Amino acid sequence: MLRNFRLSALLGVAVFAFAGTAYSQNEQFVPMNGYWVGPYAAGGSGIFGGFIDYMNMINSRDGGINGVKLTYEKCETEYNNARGVECYERTKKRGPTGASLVHPLSTGITYSLIDKGTSDHIPIVSIGYGRTDASDGRVFPWVFPLITNYWSQNTAKIKFIGMKEGGMDKLKGKKIVNIYHDSAYGKETIPVLDAQAKKYGFEVSHIPVAHPGNEQQAQWLQVRQIKPDWVILRGWGVMNPTALKAAAKIGFPRTKIVGVWWSGAEEDVIPAGDAAKGYIAAAFNVSGSNYPVVKEIEKFVYAKGKGEMEDKSRVGSIYYNRGVVFGIVTTEAIRTAQEKYGKGKPMTGDQIRWGLENLNIDDKKLKQLGATGFMQALKVSCMDHEGGGSVKFLQWDGAKWNTITDWITSDQSIVRPMIEESAAKYAKEKGITPRDCSKEG
Amino acid sequence: MQFFFEVLIGGLLAGVMYSLVALGFVLIYKASGVFNFAQGAMVFFAALTTVGFISMGAPFWLAVALALLAMVALAFFTERVVLRPLVNQPQITLFMATIGLAFFIEGIAQLTWGANVHALDLGIADEPIEWLIGNTGMNISKFDLVASGIAAALVAVLAVFFNKTRTGRALRAVADDHQAALAVGISLQRIWVIVWMVAGFVALVTGLLWGARNGVQFALTFLALKALPVLILGGFESIAGAIVGGLIVGASEKLAEVYIGPHVGGGIESWFPYVLALAFLLVRPEGLFGERRIDRV
Numbered sequence: 001m002l003r004n005f006r007l008s009a010l011l012g013v014a015v016f017a018f019a020g021t022a023y024s025q026n027e028q029f030v031p032m033n034g035y036w037v038g039p040y041a042a043g044g045s046g047i048f049g050g051f052i053d054y055m056n057m058i059n060s061r062d063g064g065i066n067g068v069k070l071t072y073e074k075c076e077t078e079y080n081n082a083r084g085v086e087c088y089e090r091t092k093k094r095g096p097t098g099a100s101l102v103h104p105l106s107t108g109i110t111y112s113l114i115d116k117g118t119s120d121h122i123p124i125v126s127i128g129y130g131r132t133d134a135s136d137g138r139v140f141p142w143v144f145p146l147i148t149n150y151w152s153q154n155t156a157k158i159k160f161i162g163m164k165e166g167g168m169d170k171l172k173g174k175k176i177v178n179i180y181h182d183s184a185y186g187k188e189t190i191p192v193l194d195a196q197a198k199k200y201g202f203e204v205s206h207i208p209v210a211h212p213g214n215e216q217q218a219q220w221l222q223v224r225q226i227k228p229d230w231v232i233l234r235g236w237g238v239m240n241p242t243a244l245k246a247a248a249k250i251g252f253p254r255t256k257i258v259g260v261w262w263s264g265a266e267e268d269v270i271p272a273g274d275a276a277k278g279y280i281a282a283a284f285n286v287s288g289s290n291y292p293v294v295k296e297i298e299k300f301v302y303a304k305g306k307g308e309m310e311d312k313s314r315v316g317s318i319y320y321n322r323g324v325v326f327g328i329v330t331t332e333a334i335r336t337a338q339e340k341y342g343k344g345k346p347m348t349g350d351q352i353r354w355g356l357e358n359l360n361i362d363d364k365k366l367k368q369l370g371a372t373g374f375m376q377a378l379k380v381s382c383m384d385h386e387g388g389g390s391v392k393f394l395q396w397d398g399a400k401w402n403t404i405t406d407w408i409t410s411d412q413s414i415v416r417p418m419i420e421e422s423a424a425k426y427a428k429e430k431g432i433t434p435r436d437c438s439k440e441g
Numbered sequence: 442m443q444f445f446f447e448v449l450i451g452g453l454l455a456g457v458m459y460s461l462v463a464l465g466f467v468l469i470y471k472a473s474g475v476f477n478f479a480q481g482a483m484v485f486f487a488a489l490t491t492v493g494f495i496s497m498g499a500p501f502w503l504a505v506a507l508a509l510l511a512m513v514a515l516a517f518f519t520e521r522v523v524l525r526p527l528v529n530q531p532q533i534t535l536f537m538a539t540i541g542l543a544f545f546i547e548g549i550a551q552l553t554w555g556a557n558v559h560a561l562d563l564g565i566a567d568e569p570i571e572w573l574i575g576n577t578g579m580n581i582s583k584f585d586l587v588a589s590g591i592a593a594a595l596v597a598v599l600a601v602f603f604n605k606t607r608t609g610r611a612l613r614a615v616a617d618d619h620q621a622a623l624a625v626g627i628s629l630q631r632i633w634v635i636v637w638m639v640a641g642f643v644a645l646v647t648g649l650l651w652g653a654r655n656g657v658q659f660a661l662t663f664l665a666l667k668a669l670p671v672l673i674l675g676g677f678e679s680i681a682g683a684i685v686g687g688l689i690v691g692a693s694e695k696l697a698e699v700y701i702g703p704h705v706g707g708g709i710e711s712w713f714p715y716v717l718a719l720a721f722l723l724v725r726p727e728g729l730f731g732e733r734r735i736d737r738v
Contacts, residue, residue: 037548039659041556182708210711212660214651215667217451218698218710224580225444238660245567245654249582267558271656275567310555 027071028064028334028346029095030055033087034105038078039212039237042267043319044105048074049308050323051103051330053297053315056307058331060300065335066343071095077109084109085116092120097348100334101125101356103326107185110143118142121349123356127326128261128284132188136423137357137385138434144356144385146329147378148284150260151192151418152389152410154232157258157282158196159408160393161230172201177223179216179243180234182208185262189234195414213239220246233259233281240268241276248275258282258393265318269396277398282391285325285375287401289316292370293324318394318401325375332369333359357382357440376407382437389415447579448699449692454585456671456691457592458654461647462664463671463683464595465640470677471603472612472636473524475535479543481665483641486550487512488648488657492561493554505645512641515546520634528629547662559657563649588650592684595646599639599680612636616678670714674721676731685729690714 032052035044055070064070073094075087084104092099101123104110110130117124118141125144126134132151134143148156161176162168178193180186190206197204205226207219213235220243223231231252233243240263247257255278259268264281289298294316301307302315314320337347337355347355361369361378380387390407427434462484469477490511494504523538567584574580603609614622615632623629651661667690675686694710702709727733 037551037556039663041551041659042558045556182711206707208706208708210708212663214655214660214663215455215710217455218448218695218702221444221448221451221580221695222699222703238655238658242655249567249569250580251569267658271558271560271658273560273562311557314557 024069025096026067026344026346027069027095028100029091029098030070030072030330031087031091031094031099031102032072032074033077033084033091033102033109034074035077035079036074037076040079043262043265044079046265046267046309046314046317046319047105047323047326049314050320051326052308052323053301053320054293054324054327055331057297057300058327060304061296065331066338068334068338068344068346070331070334077104077106079106079109081106081108081112085112088113088116092122095346097346098122100347100349100352101330103127103330105129107131107188114140114143121353123349123353125326125329125356127329128322129185133419133422133426135384135386135419136434137380137382138437139423139427139432140385141357141382141435142353144380146356146380146386147325147376147388148391148410149386149389149415149419150188151415152386152412153260153282153284153391154189154192155196155411155414156389156391156408157232157260158193158200159411160280160282160405161258162200163405163408165229168200174202174230175226175228176202176204176230176232177226177228178204178206178232178234179219179223180206180208181213181236181239182210183236185236186234189260192414192418193232195418196411199414209235209239209243211239212237214242216242216246217249220250220252223247223252224250229256231257233257233263235259235263235268239263241270241272244269244272244279245275248272254278255280255395261318261322261391264394264401266401267319274398276396279396280404281394281396281401283318283394283401284388284391285318285321286373286392286394286403287316287318287321291321291372291374293328293374294321296370297324321374324371328361328369328371328375329359329378332361332365336360356380357385359387382435382440443578445696447581448695450579450581451585452692452695453688454581454589454691455695456687456689457589457684458585458650458687459664459667459671459690460684460687461588461592461595461643461650463668463675463687464599464680465643465647466665466668466672467675467677467680467683468599468636468640468643471680472616473535473633474532474616475524475539476532476677477640478536478539478665479546480640480644480668481662482543482546482550483512483515483644484648484651484664485657485659485661486515486546486648487641487645488561488652488661489550489554489559491645491649492559492652492657495561496559505649508645509642512645513638516634516637516641519637520630524633525630543662547659551659556659559652561649561652561657563653565653567654584654588654591646591650595643596680596684599643602639603680608632608635667714670718672728673718674728676728678732679728679730682728682730690717693717 034048077084110126127146130145132149134140259281269276333355337351341351359380366372376388378387389410393405394401395404465480490508494507569580611627671686675682697713698710
């Protein structure tokens with residue numbers, strides 16, 4: 001019964017997957033500062049499960065990256081900013097070259113680490129979360145909100161709604177309600193939604209839900225009064241199934257609710273039961289274990305009696321596959337860095353930053369990785385630390401997520417000027433002189 | 442006007458759900474004067490244990506019975522390990538001990554059953570009653586009505602237990618005066634075990650209802666935050682107060698969110714009940730049904 005001993009982290013004990021400070025000189029250390037307990041443990045355990053399994057698969061199948069073994073150490077942040085910083089400080093000097101990079105898996109922790117990562121020369125990678133304007137690499141050289149940020153995703157979402165309505169011109173006069181988690185994360189997309197409402201002529205109403213969101217009757221009665229054509233759900237944790245159940249109670253069709261990717265995992269819909277059927281969510285990775293990359297993990301990790309997931313049915317779930325994407329991005333950045341600075345050697349934070357900034361995972365590479373259709377192609381640059389920007393849309397059928405679109409691109413004509421304006425404001429506040437990307441090698 | 446009543450009735454029904462959480466606090470405070478910070482964690486532990494046994498293949502009622510046994514074991518553990526060594530210590534010490542207990546229970550629950558989110562189906566549809574929609578246009582959930590019925594039944598059972606049974610009277614005697622109760626032969630340890638068992642039972646019922654509503658997940662521990670203004674309003678020692686306080690909090694937070702929220706940016710239902718409770722404290726510090734204490738000096 002006492003099956004998950006790793007959760008002893010809750011008792012205040014840091015869990016070390018690789019104990020001790022002794023390490024080989026031919027290792028590349030990647031900290032796993034995540035959460036395996038607490039309110040958001042379902043996300044943390046799934047994502048870091050996929051991430052660690054992918055790294056172990058690379059070690060087992062390829063002997064590491066050009067012979068450099070990947071090592072890691074887990075540190076429990078409990079999604080708490082102070083603990084996130086503590087974990088960062090604890091792990092930043094591990095391994096022969098220190099922490100390769102950090103995935104904080106929390107927008108709050110990401111914000112707390114921007115200055116630290118910059119001064120310590122450790123890249124801060126926030127895939128699908130974090131500070132949106134950090135996509136401007138001229139101002140944020142050490143921060144990488146890769147693949148797609150919240151604003152890009154939001155414009156893709158409006159495009160999707162436009163497609164469903166029969167064209168973007170059909171959005172004029174439509175009503176969209178934005179139900180959001182009343183936090184910095186939840187409020188992040190209000191400006192970009194307002195900008196799109198102005199551009200396309202739809203009416204948007206923003207309705208906040210107080211944390212944690214386990215009671216939403218008042219909000220959904222307001223939705224019923226507004227009678228919107230679509231609802232955008234920007235939830236987190238228990239707020240998601242509660243919203244879907246509340247929508248069912250007022251009879252609002254779930255096929256007209258479009259969620260953000262933090263509202264689009266199995267854990268967000270299963271507790272809502274039948275009320276979740278038909279619900280749509282954006283995604284930068286798909287679910288399912290029928291992809292070569294996941295099959296390789298099953299073959300080289302789980303078939304050998306190893307693997308991070310206690311519940312093996314979670315392998316191939318949305319969160320797990322997201323962790324695999326984290327693993328792909330991390331290992332490919334290290335590989336890219338090695339191609340410039342020397343194969344078979346552990347890379348420093350500076351070198352990995354270069355690797356991230358020159359990351360190019362094209363369709364050919366995706367095929368090689370066994371991840372075609374699993375994640376989108378990615379090309380990062382000094383100017384653009386996002387590198388992708390597209391999303392797919394998934395629909396829950398009561399048992400599984402089904403992919404219902406191809407990759408839908410974002411509207412950078414809206415997003416990029418907003419990013420540059422916000423980043424320039426940040427640069428002014430901090431006294432940062434933006435880099436000249438034409439001089440970057 | 443129909444919309445107003447819809448919000449009001451929905452709020453009252455939500456309030457009953459808050460009352461269920463508050464009841465657990467009241468029981469322990471009533472019998473021992475301890476404000477049990479661990480009640481939210483107990484709700485989580487009870488619900489997670491139930492779904493844990495279900496996922497192991499146990500039939501629903503067996504899983505519930507096993508979870509109840511776990512709550513009984515927890516009551517014995519709490520009395521023996523936490524409360525007994527702290528007899529005659531100041532109330533604040535006992536309160537701090539329950540904070541530690543809350544973290545311990547949360548840890549043990551996740552250590553034992555994992556941190557995954559689980560669905561829980563009680564077989565009660567959480568959807569509007571069609572007859573009501575047809576005749577009044579109002580959306581009232583079947584689930585909320587059933588939950589209210591269960592809460593009412595629970596209150597009735599607890600009222601009978603406290604007022605009509607020998608053990609219930611002993612509990613009240615301990616609450617009134619520990620030393621006097623000891624002098625007439627009432628065992629403090631036994632009473633504490635019983636009251637923690639009853640609170641465990643209430644936590645189980647609460648956990649099952651809230652778990653069926655939103656899923657069994659860690660967020661159940663946050664329910665304790667919803668109970669605090671209910672207790673301030675209703676009084677820490679009154680079962681009836683927990684119900685009335687819950688109704689006031691549920692109705693007022695929904696009405697405030699709908700009618701005041703849009704003018705101040707929304708999202709006020711998390712703190713509005715606390716403002717209401719604070720205002721109420723100024724007028725009636727002991728709560729609506731709490732006992733007014735007069736200390737002779």
